[in-house]
Amino acid sequence: MARRKLVAGNWKMHGLAADLAEVVAVSNAARTAGCDVALCLPATLIERAVRAAPGFPIGGQDVHQADKGAHTGCVSAAMLLDAGASLTIVGHSERREAQGETDANVKAKAEAALLAGLDVILCIGESDAVREAGAAVPTVLAQLDASLPASVADPSRFSVAYEPIWAIGTGKVPSVGDIGEMHSALRGRLKAAYGEAGDAIRILYGGSVKASNAAEIFAVEDVDGALVGGASLNATDFLPIIQAAR
Numbered sequence: 001m002a003r004r005k006l007v008a009g010n011w012k013m014h015g016l017a018a019d020l021a022e023v024v025a026v027s028n029a030a031r032t033a034g035c036d037v038a039l040c041l042p043a044t045l046i047e048r049a050v051r052a053a054p055g056f057p058i059g060g061q062d063v064h065q066a067d068k069g070a071h072t073g074c075v076s077a078a079m080l081l082d083a084g085a086s087l088t089i090v091g092h093s094e095r096r097e098a099q100g101e102t103d104a105n106v107k108a109k110a111e112a113a114l115l116a117g118l119d120v121i122l123c124i125g126e127s128d129a130v131r132e133a134g135a136a137v138p139t140v141l142a143q144l145d146a147s148l149p150a151s152v153a154d155p156s157r158f159s160v161a162y163e164p165i166w167a168i169g170t171g172k173v174p175s176v177g178d179i180g181e182m183h184s185a186l187r188g189r190l191k192a193a194y195g196e197a198g199d200a201i202r203i204l205y206g207g208s209v210k211a212s213n214a215a216e217i218f219a220v221e222d223v224d225g226a227l228v229g230g231a232s233l234n235a236t237d238f239l240p241i242i243q244a245a246r
């Protein structure tokens with residue numbers, strides 16, 4: 001099935017008002033990109049970015065599963081929507097590791113976000129030790145099974161990002177063969193979970209994607225785009241990756 005590619009940036013804990021010019025530059029280029037483009041920003045920048053780049057998809061980097069309540073420091077899906085966001089990342093490995101988020105937490109977050117009307121990018125990926133032990137595929141499939149929302153009404157609003165932890169921010173990237181093997185296994189599992197809709201769900205690759213390797217990665221079967229960290233922080237680095245997704 002032909003799926004329109006999605007290139008999403010994850011700014012992590014980077015970005016001040018001065019950086020909104022980068023959002024505007026990316027949003028201008030996105031109009032003629034021929035693929036979907038989005039930027040997931042720190043919560044503090046979301047509303048200003050939406051005002052600076054009207055119509056361009058701005059996302060959060062995490063969401064709480066509850067509508068509201070005593071959850072200091074967290075944001076709900078309603079709050080992200082209220083700020084103008086249209087999507088959110090859930091289950092990034094930096095949150096799974098540093099905040100102790102479990103697959104069950106991630107599943108609840110994904111379900112709450114979809115129900116509220118946010119698009120979702122759900123992250124999964126193996127550690128270096130798991131890859132070295134030859135257990136990457138079964139480990140990531142188990143993580144997927146336990147993190148997936150119970151149902152996905154509109155597959156265009158839900159993406160899975162395969163992000164090997166050892167490739168994030170390190171400059172290391174799996175071979176195209178290893179990426180293809182993982183994405184093909186994930187596709188099979190999504191079809192098993194959701195039937196035909198599983199064929200329409202986009203599977204992004206994430207981990208040290210750059211202008212120099214993007215085209216090669218995007219050419220791999222079942223790679224439907226990328227989640228990009230460091231190289232999404234400025235338009236100069238990010239735009240060539242968007243162009244490679246054409």
Ligand code: PEP
Nearest residue numbers: 168169206207208229230
């Ligand atoms: C990420 O954090 O999701 C990511 C892929 O980071 P980087 O592109 O910097 O490896």
